[in-house]
Amino acid sequence: xVSKAERERERNIARNKALLEALGLxxxxxxxxxxxxxxxxxxxxxxxxxxxxxxxxxxxxxxxxPGSSETTPEPTERRRSARNAGKKVEYNGEAQTNPGDSLxxxxxxxxxxxxxxxxxxxxxxxxxxxxxxxxxxxKTYGHIPGIExxxxxxxxxxxxTDAVHAPFVAGISGHTExxxxxxxxxxxxxxxxxxxxxxxxxxxxxxxxxxxKNKPKNLRTAPQSSHQTFDNTFNKCLESSVKTRKPVxxxxxxxxxxPFATEEGYRYDGLYVVEKAWMELGLEGYQVCKFAFKRLxxxxxLPRREEALNDEPVEGQSADEESDENIKEEDTKDN
DNA sequence: GGGCCCGCAGGG
DNA sequence: CCCTGCGGGCCC
Numbered sequence: 215x216v217s218k219a220e221r222e223r224e225r226n227i228a229r230n231k232a233l234l235e236a237l238g239l240x241x242x243x244x245x246x247x248x249x250x251x252x253x254x255x256x257x258x259x260x261x262x263x264x265x266x267x268x269x270x271x272x273x274x275x276x277x278x279x280p281g282s283s284e285t286t287p288e289p290t291e292r293r294r295s296a297r298n299a300g301k302k303v304e305y306n307g308e309a310q311t312n313p314g315d316s317l318x319x320x321x322x323x324x325x326x327x328x329x330x331x332x333x334x335x336x337x338x339x340x341x342x343x344x345x346x347x348x349x350x351x352x353k354t355y356g357h358i359p360g361i362e363x364x365x366x367x368x369x370x371x372x373x374x375t376d377a378v379h380a381p382f383v384a385g386i387s388g389h390t391e392x393x394x395x396x397x398x399x400x401x402x403x404x405x406x407x408x409x410x411x412x413x414x415x416x417x418x419x420x421x422x423x424x425x426x427k428n429k430p431k432n433l434r435t436a437p438q439s440s441h442q443t444f445d446n447t448f449n450k451c452l453e454s455s456v457k458t459r460k461p462v463x464x465x466x467x468x469x470x471x472x473p474f475a476t477e478e479g480y481r482y483d484g485l486y487v488v489e490k491a492w493m494e495l496g497l498e499g500y501q502v503c504k505f506a507f508k509r510l511x512x513x514x515x516l517p518r519r520e521e522a523l524n525d526e527p528v529e530g531q532s533a534d535e536e537s538d539e540n541i542k543e544e545d546t547k548d549n
Numbered sequence: 550g551g552g553c554c555c556g557c558a559g560g561g
Numbered sequence: 562c563c564c565t566g567c568g569g570g571c572c573c
Contacts, residue, residue, distance in 0.1 A: 343556080343557085343569070344558095369568080370568060371558090380559070381558065381565095382559090383557085383566040385567045386566090397567095419565090419566095421565095421566085423566075431553075433566095447565090469567070552571105553571090560565090561562100561563085561564085
């Protein structure tokens with residue numbers, strides 16, 4: 215038996231999916247199975263052990279002892295498990311006393327490719343769950359220099375430090391007239407559809423973050439309790455993106471319900487264009503703002519979750535054409 | 550795992 | 562300043 219809400223959800227999904235498919239594939243119509251192209255080793259990390267310990271972003275790297283011993287005073291070890299993310303973990307002990315020193319070395323971040331994902335080893339210290347020193351302005355359109363598609367972070371704060379998506383919590387960042395700089399796909403709306411090369415996205419607002427007067431909640435996210443509108447600043451940004459067609463940086467997170475979600479943390483999935491903006495009835499019975507995104511061609515294929523690999527192969531994935539270096543950082547000159 | 554509450558960055 | 566927001570940690 216299927217509940218009414220569930221049916222509603224299925225209908226929304228079907229409608230959104232049809233809409234995305236109507237947008238067409240991103241140029242290359244070749245439906246190449248991603249595993250057959252460049253990421254043949256994409257899933258080796260977990261293939262051997264049947265019981266996955268839930269998070270294995272890095273099976274093993276050049277770092278001597280990745281094993282659970284987090285206490286290694288290894289100064290080069292910067293990545294942490296998401297679980298440790300706000301703790302007062304003393305990685306790098308004394309570096310903290312003088313953050314400026316270790317932060318300012320302005321070498322560009324180094325990327326270590328790792329099959330299914332890319333580990334980001336920048337010189338930037340990620341201090342706790344706070345914003346570190348940025349090398350670039352997040353209020354720009356297009357790629358951030360030095361940050362490859364596929365770059366992975368444990369937390370939103372780290373992603374913000376690298377200027378890919380500035381807000382810690384909010385899903386949308388942008389300029390109301392020129393368009394969005396970036397969005398985060400991190401769950402939150404269960405009738406969004408993610409095909410990888412295209413997805414639908416639900417806008418912001420309409421949530422009662424404060425609870426009632428007697429029962430103040432002061433939440434950062436909450437159930438829908440009123441209609442969304444395009445007056446909302448964030449929604450306006452995305453609406454403008456449809457007109458300006460500026461590229462939007464997209465990150466996907468572990469909460470996303472999609473074969474393209476990360477196992478944990480957040481991943482930079484490159485540039486998309488917002489093709490369409492509209493309103494529809496959301497699952498919670500309120501009007502929501504919806505947006506259809508389409509990925510720009512010429513970008514690395516998206517990794518899929520392990521458990522999704524057995525499913526039907528996805529279309530629209532193809533090896534990189536010539537890389538699109540023409541889409542570079544393009545300043546907004548308003549600050 | 551769910552509930553709750555907090556800090557925090559960004560923008561008006 | 563104030564408020565928002567697809568985090569994150571902790572406690573249960």
